[in-house]
Amino acid sequence: MKIIVPMAGRGSRLRPHTLTVPKPLVPVAGKPIVHRLVGDIAKVLREPIEEVAFILGDPAFFGDDVVVSLKSLAEGLGAKASIYRQDEPLGTGHAIMSAKASLSGPAVIAYADTLIRAEFNLDKDADSVIWVKQVDKPEAFGVVKLNDNNEIVELVEKPQEFVSDLAVIGIYYFKDVGVLKEELQYVLDNNVINGGEYQINDGIKRMMAKGKKFVTGQVDEWMDCGNKNVTVETNQRMLGFLEKDGENLVSDSIRKNNANIIGPCFIAENVVLKNTTVGPYVSIGRGTVIENSTVKNSLIQSDSIIKNANLDNAMIGNHVKYDGNFETISIGDYSVLE
CATH class of the missing domain: 3.90.550.10 (Spore Coat Polysaccharide Biosynthesis Protein SpsA; Chain A)
Structure with missing residues (x-):
């Protein structure tokens, strides 16, 4: 085949x-x-x-x-x-x-x-x-x-x-x-x-x-x-299926400091969560740092830095720096919002 x-x-x-x-x-x-x-x-x-x-x-x-x-x-x-x-x-x-x-x-x-x-x-x-x-x-x-x-x-x-x-x-x-x-x-x-x-x-x-x-x-x-909205929805649905399948979605190498994870979430290796609540239905790529934030129903890719955020229905690319209070956003790779 x-x-x-x-x-x-x-x-x-x-x-x-x-x-x-x-x-x-x-x-x-x-x-x-x-x-x-x-x-x-x-x-x-x-x-x-x-x-x-x-x-x-x-x-x-x-x-x-x-x-x-x-x-x-x-x-x-x-x-x-x-x-x-x-x-x-x-x-x-x-x-x-x-x-x-x-x-x-x-x-x-x-x-x-x-x-x-x-x-x-x-x-x-x-x-x-x-x-x-x-x-x-x-x-x-x-x-x-x-x-x-x-x-x-x-x-x-x-x-x-x-x-x-x-x-x-x-x-x-x-x-x-x-x-x-x-x-x-x-x-x-x-x-x-x-x-x-x-x-x-x-x-x-x-x-x-x-x-x-x-x-x-x-x-x-x-x-x-x-598009962005249906991709975020697909991420949500897929996380639900993977959780039912019994897949391990959270890397053992993540670092948490006063952080809470509400599943299902995918969290890749070397992610840092500080004073943050993540989930449900969030995917985070490797090496991303999230501080002083609340994130749900969102997709964040690799090597980004997110601070002071309240995110819902968000999609953020790779190598992004974001600091702010916006909610429904769509940010591509290498963007900086400070």
Whole structure:
């Protein structure tokens, strides 16, 4: 089994936190988004992963440190890491075809801006499984249309009239991803464009038209990391899941002086807490110092210094210095507020 991860986007909706760090590498509950996503998919598949192919953007932004991190992720699963570049932002189908050399055999394609919790058996008799989640407002999503046999017969983008309430979450299994490659090659060769881009859906629709069997795989939880507010919410939800799983979330190397931790919280190594209450639902990266503060429902990255703060629904980047009384804030890397 292979996992194909298109992640060439700059994550503009999550700025300023993605000005120096690609969105898939922004930590949530102590681990980069893409690391959590790939690890959770591997658990769902419950079989050896032979290769993880990552599709990156501009090397000036997705540099050597990103490549090292991704290779470590793949190797941790016992898999080969393949690195590809999408030179231009020409759509989801174009991104997948940037990894053309890896598009053979059974594979999962997963876009690295979402997290899941799921437990189910993969239907390997189908030509493809599209992961979906039941939603309250399907008109805001791309949804699947099913026939009487619960097979997917159509993909409908933001339907104005009810089609179904099963939203496509951006994770797909293909029994032979080489079939998708052939159809996407047709899309590229014949300049089939929707929304100004080459889309994975156009390749999938061609597969459907040739009688390929598509079924749904439903997830229990679908968590977005598209902007600051939903990323903070996803951090909260993920901490709750990890606590239930019995994971140890607080490093033994933290230093506390008149400090109180209200779980669940993730606190990395060498964090200093002084005259501070942290939690619930807070993640703090390594080496961060927090003094004379109250922090809840927030995400703070590494090597920052926070003083005299009362934070709720906050997201603070790396190497930040913050001293003040603001509450709902969003501060990127290397910012100073004193």
